[in-house]
Amino acid sequence: MWRELILEMYPEADLSDPADEVTLAEVEKHLMLPLPFELASLLRETDGVTNEYGDAVVWSARRLVEDNLAMRGEPDYLELYAPFDEMIFFGDSDMGPQFAYVHTDYGPGIVVWDHESDRRRLVVVSLRDYLARCFIQGNAWFR
Template sequence: MWKEFVNSISKDYHFKDPVTKIELAQIQKELNVELPEELTAIFNETNGVFDNRNCPLVWSASQIMKDNLFYRNFEDYRDIYMPFDNLLFFSDAGNGDLFCYAILKNGTIEKTDIYVWNHEDDSRTWVAASLKHFIEGWITSEIGV
């Protein structure tokens, strides 16, 4: 479903082999979060979504884990940014800004809303009602930063 959806908007994206259940469990354990159904569904089809220059529209599972752990644990950021523990980053704008879901204290993502974190002013701004709306909006340039 996700591959067809992306291809219905643009043929300029390619896909990788699906994420394994072990990889999904590792993300959830390491980041202490239950992944939203829509992100799990995309990972069941592909390990990220990439354009023709190999830039990710949706990060791979390993990049999600690596980058989220980096932002949550980098000491220097603790003095200049609000905590990142309540965000699950899954994509970037290519300019330093990152797209994310909001995580509640109990490690769940109850809303499919997508936000952008601005690296210059540390703001977190709503950009889309779901991953589907984010993907479509980013590809068609209806969403920008």
């Protein structure tokens, strides 16, 4: 489902081989948070999505662990930013913002995080909407 949807929206997307269940369990173990269902489902079909410019629209399972743990443990980040412990960063763009799942009162949502201001703004509530915004609408995250 995800592979077809992505390629329908953006034929130039680069899709990786799927992540296996052991890898996904390791992500949850290391991040100490459950992966949102739709993100886990996408990773089971493709372990990361890159656009034609090399931007990691959806990170690989390995990068999910590495980048999230690095952000949570970076001493400067601990001083400069609000905690990231309840967030799962999973994608970025060439414009600087990074995207993360957060849990809201009505379920998981996706926020855009601006590293310059530490602003975290809910932008979409589904991975499908996130991908459409990345691939169809271009990088319209701050409009």
